[in-house]
Amino acid sequence: MLTSSSTPNFLQMLNPSELFADIVVEKxxxxxxxxIIQALLAFKGLHPGYREKEIEISVAKAVCFLEGKQCHDGSWYGYWGICFLYGTFFALAGLVSAGKTYDNSEAVRKGVNFLLAIQNEEGGWGESFKSCPSEVYTPLDGNRTNLVQTSRAMFGLMFGGQVERDPTALHKAAKILINAQMDNGDFHQQEITGVYMKNCKQHYAEYRNIFPLWALGEYRKRVWVKTKLSQ
Structure with missing residues (x-):
């Protein structure tokens, strides 16, 4: 596979696959x-002084890459999940770990505002697979809620400091997740949220449990405790 740094993108036209998009030139x-930003900074915290300058340079370059990949609406396109909610969840995590905040970063502000703008009326999020090939954010039919994607949006808002500004959107989303859990602790399987190379859906069966529980745990730590303490 060729890399995008050394190869013209028009070679994608030679793609022999009938299913996978963008496989000739690796991006x-x-x-x-x-x-990688998060991993490098975690390593730096555990081993201060070891190749510190190189880590700082790598992180700075990676932050510039993330900022440059942001779409006009404030989202990021993700290749390994559907799609703009997935990419935005990752991008905000990386930027915030590198010291970017809602106050000092236009990219973080735009990312947070994108998530708030597409929250549906009941307080959840749901993105259609159609976003992937079209590269345009497309909600699920009927603007339905998907629990896994709602969890990812919650993470993005928590990373972006929405707790301190107005946690209402997070309270509404958490309520949806809590009420959706079945008596045995499981969550219903909804739309597939994994994807590969734009056109191939991938089913990760445990996503339906991992992401809601993870998001609720983070909500409990970041939002619920602070809300209780402020009352």
């Missing part, structure tokens, strides 16, 4: 970049 991805 840098928001999700991978965000994860």
């Amino acid at each position: 840098e991805h928001v999700e991978c970049t965000s994860s």
Whole structure:
């Protein structure tokens, strides 16, 4: 596979696959970049002084990459999940771990505002697979809520400091997750939220449990406690 840094993008036209898009030239991805930023900074915290300058340079370059990949509406396109909610969740995590905040970063502000703007009336989020090939944010039919995607949006808002400004959107989303849990602790399987190379849906069966429980745990730590203390 060729890399985008050394290869003209028109070679994608030679793609022999009838299913997978953009497989001839490998691209840098928001999700991978965000994860590496977080990993490098976690390593730096555990081992201060070790190759510190190189880590700082790498993180600065990665932050610039994330900022440059932001779409006009404030979202980020994700390749390994559907799609703008997935990419925005990762991008905000990476930027905030690198010291960016709602107050000092236009990219973070735009990302948070994107999430708030597409929250549905009941307080959840749901994005259609159609977003992936079209590269345009498309809600689920009927503006339905998807629990996994609602969880990812909650993370983005929590990373972006929405707790301190107005946690109402997070309270509404958390209520949806709590009420959706079945008596046995499981969550219903809804629309598939994994994807590969724009056109291939991927089913991760445990996403339906992992993401809601993870989001509620983070909500309990970041939002609920602060709300109780302020009363």
